[in-house]
Amino acid sequence: MPRLMADVEACQGYGNCITGASDAYDIDDDGKVVLLTEEISDADRPRVEEAARSCPVNALSIED
Amino acid sequence: MTDPRTVVVVGASVAGVRTAQALRTEGFGGRIVLVGDEPDLPYDKPPLSKQLLAGSWSEERIALLTAEAAAAVGIELRLGVAAQRLDVADRQVLLIDGSTVDYDAAVLATGAAARPSPWSATSGVHVLRSMADARRLRNDLEVDRPVVVIGGGFIGAEVAATAHALGREVTVVDPLAAPIGRVVGREVGELFVDLHTRHGVNTKFGLGVESVEGGAGDLTVQLTDGSQLTAGTVVVGIGAVPNDGWLASSGLLVDNGVVCDQHCRAVDAAEVYAVGDVLRWFHPGHGEHVRVEHWTNAVESAAVVAHNIAHPEDLRSHRPVEYVWSDQYDWKIQIVGRPVGATRHALVGDLTSADRRGAAVYTDDSGVLRGAVAVNWPKALLLCRRAVGAGASFDDVVAQLDRLPAAVAAPA
Structure with a gap:
């Protein structure tokens, strides 16, 4: 299954990923990304991939 | 479902690139x-006034799409060739x-251009919109001489902060007493004026520019109060x-942008x-036509359009909550919704x-x-972004913000 990856150092707390996929991403009190799940289904992939691509600093990726 | 055979995307900045990528994802x-x-x-524009101008990020780092990445998903690149005309009847784009x-199907993603300088100076006057603009400005900022920024909005304030960080003496001029007040209201806008002065950047706000004369290295900016x-x-x-x-000449309805429906x-x-x-x-949420020059709107509209082209039987509406950010000095500023037009606001924490x-946080007579x-x-910001989208009550949001751990030092 596709795996979610996050670069917490790069994350600046823009929050676009959460607007696109609030079931996959959140941010903590310091404004850093938190992954809510490690893997996603193939059916969810388009939506979550577009959410990952909405990160202004490319902190998010999805690996097969 | 019948996929159109060819989609041409005209414009290779973030809106166009993300549309092309999202078409494949869809x-x-x-x-x-x-x-x-x-x-x-293709490259990303927000860093042009910040990390790229400061020299802390390389040009490679702001790439949006490499040739390899484009080839890997079958996106044909036609770069360095502007579109000259759209023939809607024959479904054809003519290039220069x-x-x-x-x-x-055609996707128009040609963006916006910096409003050009109306003044007569022969050289040394910059706008900042493209990589080429950023290279030229960066080159001039290498030399230690005073910088005047005309316009105190987001781009102007970011360039002022970057030039100041490079060690330049900087003055920002704007006809409004609190320029960011255009977006956040006068009173909160005053806090953004203080942000400049706290860092030692001069402001000449509430004053217009009569003329800019001379050339690079020796420019004179004449202000409406007679000062220079x-x-x-x-x-x-x-x-x-x-x-x-x-x-x-396309026949499309164009009125400060291409006029489109909710899809x-x-x-x-x-x-x-x-x-x-x-x-x-x-x-559809605002009940009016709008044009929004925000990075996030580019990306979100790209996802909607890619979906609508790939799945015409399941059209999505573009109904975003406006969101924009700006980095100025040691402030990471995020703005959501429509603060302009508010009748009341509250401050939480320390600005x-x-x-x-x-x-x-802002409300109007509705209490929303x-x-x-x-x-x-x-x-x-995230709490507020969700609350604006959900139509939450102002008082409830203020109470929720008061309960967040706010006293923690800001991230570096």
Whole structure:
């Protein structure tokens, strides 16, 4: 299954990923990304991939 | 479902690139041609006034799409060739080199251009919109001479902060007493004036510019109160205008952007879509046509259009909550919704010093949260972004913000 990856150092707390996929991403009190799940289904992939691509600093990726 | 065979995307900045990528993510199996007027590979624009101008990020780091990545998903690049004309009847884009691209669906993503300097100085006066602009400005900022920034909006304030960080003496001029007040209201806008002065950047706000004369290294900026500023470099940040002139002969309705329905389809050609800064669409939540020059709107409209092209049986509306950010000095500023037009606001946390977090939240007579500005406080902004989308009550949101851990030092 596709795996979610996050670069917490790069994350600046823009929050676009959460607007696109609030079931996959959140941010903590310091404004850093938190992954809510490690893997996603193939059916969810388009939506979550577009959410990952909405990160202004490319902190998010999805690996097969 | 019948995929159009060829989608041409005209414009290779973030809206166009993300549309092309999202088409593949959405399962579109046809041909994708991405046309861009600049010879450079697609790059991201927000860092041009910040990390790239400061020299802390390389040009490679702001790449949006490499040639390899484009080839891997079957996106044909036609870079360095501007589109000259759109022939809606024949479904064809004509490029300036005389070639044509036939399409079954077209996505207009030509963005906006910096409003040019209306003043007569011969050299040393910059705008900042493209990589080429950033290279030229960066080159001039290498020399230690005073910088005058005309326009105190986001671009102007970011350039001022970057030039100041490079060690330059900087003065910002704007006809409004509190320029960011255009977006956040006068009272909160005053806090952004303090941000400049706290860092030792001069402000000449509430004053217009009569003239800019001279050339690079020896420029004179004449202000409406009769005073003068001397500068080695002048940067003009007075807004942007949509790149829609090439569509004048297309027959499409163009009125400060391409006029589209709630699905981002041109109102007079269902196979033509627009995304990003050049899109003026009917926002179903606001009940009016709007044009939004924000990075996030470019990306979100790209996702909607890609979906609508790949899945015409399941059209999505573009109904975003406005969101924009700006980095100025030690403030990471995030703005959501529509603070302008509010009748009342509340401050939570601390917006008067560098190492604190704070937010301003806005409402009107309805009592519903209509917008928010957060400084160094992403968690508060996220809360407000969700609340604006949900139509939450202003009082409830203020109470929730008061309960967030706000006293923690801001991230570096």
